[in-house]
Amino acid sequence: MAEVIRNVLVVNAGSSSLKFMLFDMASERMLAKGQVERIGIGNALFTFSTEGFSEKQSPCEVPDHTAAIRLACGALTDPAKGGCLKSFSDIDAVGHRLVHGGERYSAPVRLDEAALREIEKLSPLAPLHNPGALQGIRGCEQVLPGAPHVAVFDTAFHQTMPEESYLYALPKELHERLGVRKYGFHGTSHRFVTERAAALLGKPLDQTNLVTCHLGNGSSITAVKGGKCFDTSMGMTPLAGVVMGTRSGDVDPAVAFYLMKNGYSAEDVDALFNKQAGVKALCGSSDMRDVCAACEAGDRDAQVALARLVHSYAMYVGGYVALLGRTDAIVLTGGIGENSWETRAAFLKAIAGLGVTLDEAANRATRGVEATVSGKDSAIPVLVIPTNEELMIARETFAVLTK
Numbered sequence: 540m541a542e543v544i545r546n547v548l549v550v551n552a553g554s555s556s557l558k559f560m561l562f563d564m565a566s567e568r569m570l571a572k573g574q575v576e577r578i579g580i581g582n583a584l585f586t587f588s589t590e591g592f593s594e595k596q597s598p599c600e601v602p603d604h605t606a607a608i609r610l611a612c613g614a615l616t617d618p619a620k621g622g623c624l625k626s627f628s629d630i631d632a633v634g635h636r637l638v639h640g641g642e643r644y645s646a647p648v649r650l651d652e653a654a655l656r657e658i659e660k661l662s663p664l665a666p667l668h669n670p671g672a673l674q675g676i677r678g679c680e681q682v683l684p685g686a687p688h689v690a691v692f693d694t695a696f697h698q699t700m701p702e703e704s705y706l707y708a709l710p711k712e713l714h715e716r717l718g719v720r721k722y723g724f725h726g727t728s729h730r731f732v733t734e735r736a737a738a739l740l741g742k743p744l745d746q747t748n749l750v751t752c753h754l755g756n757g758s759s760i761t762a763v764k765g766g767k768c769f770d771t772s773m774g775m776t777p778l779a780g781v782v783m784g785t786r787s788g789d790v791d792p793a794v795a796f797y798l799m800k801n802g803y804s805a806e807d808v809d810a811l812f813n814k815q816a817g818v819k820a821l822c823g824s825s826d827m828r829d830v831c832a833a834c835e836a837g838d839r840d841a842q843v844a845l846a847r848l849v850h851s852y853a854m855y856v857g858g859y860v861a862l863l864g865r866t867d868a869i870v871l872t873g874g875i876g877e878n879s880w881e882t883r884a885a886f887l888k889a890i891a892g893l894g895v896t897l898d899e900a901a902n903r904a905t906r907g908v909e910a911t912v913s914g915k916d917s918a919i920p921v922l923v924i925p926t927n928e929e930l931m932i933a934r935e936t937f938a939v940l941t942k
Contacts (some may be wrong), residue, residue: 540686542940544626547933550608551636552675553668555580557607561615562933570623571615575607575780576907587614591825592621604678612682633679633688634936637672639665640692641718647695647935650676650688658690658762666717689936696726699767723771725753729761731931732872732924737766739909739922748867750859752852753926755873756784756825760852762859770862772855778812781851784825787816788851818844831881847883853889860893866919869895872926877907887921894918
């Protein structure tokens with residue numbers, strides 16, 4: 540028998556942070572949101588807001604994730620803080636963001652001890668993310684033992700990729716024994732904007748072909764065929780694909796070997812490619828607001844960085860348009876895709892060879908809202924659709940528990 544679910548708490552836990560949002564699923568309205576930072580470090584920062592209330596509290600003592608979720612639920616049930624719940628038991632379900640589900644999980648899963656053991660086995664594939672998420676789950680189970688818990692995986696949307704998309708040209712044994720293959724990330728965001736784009740285009744989801752571009756400090760581009768992922772730019776890790784804020788994106792693998800022969804350790808190379816590369820390496824900043832302002836001021840390094848960035852976007856979008864055969868729309872989302880009109884303009888000019896044109900007025904006016912930024916004569920419409928990964932997690936949690 541399906542459970543009665545109304546209030547869904549969405550939790551995104553890291554090793555020392557925990558973000559949360561509460562949704563009323565009858566209307567899909569966000570009731571409250573907050574974040575706990577510096578868990579277990581000292582001088583923790585807690586932020587919390589509802590429609591009529593906002594608070595910042597620092598420093599406070601939050602020794603672990605259990606204390607963090609208790610702090611969050613305390614705010615949700617405190618009338619003085621705009622809390623909208625009478626008690627912890629009014630939280631009907633908890634949806635957890637998990638970065639990596641490996642090949643095991645192609646859909647959200649209701650959590651039990653067996654599922655948690657399986658997720659723990661996947662930690663080597665996402666050592667910076669999955670362990671923190673597991674701590675968040677354990678904390679939520681202690682504070683909210685009566686609520687069902689559901690894991691929603693960033694990799695799940697990409698599990699529909701065919702072998703020609705996800706296999707690397709490496710010995711099969713590496714895939715079979717060590718799980719070496721493309722997994723892709725940002726799947727929850729790509730799923731959200733795919734469903735929304737199909738609705739805006741008035742097309743059945745299973746007949747919708749898109750190139751969805753989640754563009755932010757971390758970026759990925761996905762080919763969606765018949766409403767499902769056909770290919771995506773990120774790989775076994777989020778390092779592959781397009782140029783990003785501090786990540787290199789695609790680089791000749793031999794560069795790593797060359798650097799290691801010249802005194803770099805494996806840890807040095809890892810830090811270089813993930814934290815010291817990308818746009819930041821090219822012009823000194825990973826914030827596109829700073830980069831675009833520097834471009835306007837005539838900074839040559841910033842201009843090269845922007846050109847290199849959109850060049851990498853164009854390479855993937857052009858390839859995916861070719862693979863799809865028919866593309867109903869190109870979708871832009873994420874912090875850059877939704878808000879940086881300058882980057883969008885440069886990007887659309889870089890893909891002019893696909894017959895894409897730019898509506899300059901619409902593009903300049905669009906910030907964080909749904910809009911069409913391509914011209915009326917564009918061969919492929921370009922849509923800006925703000926993503927909402929938390930709502931997608933709430934929806935998937937609700938669906939798992941009410942089907």
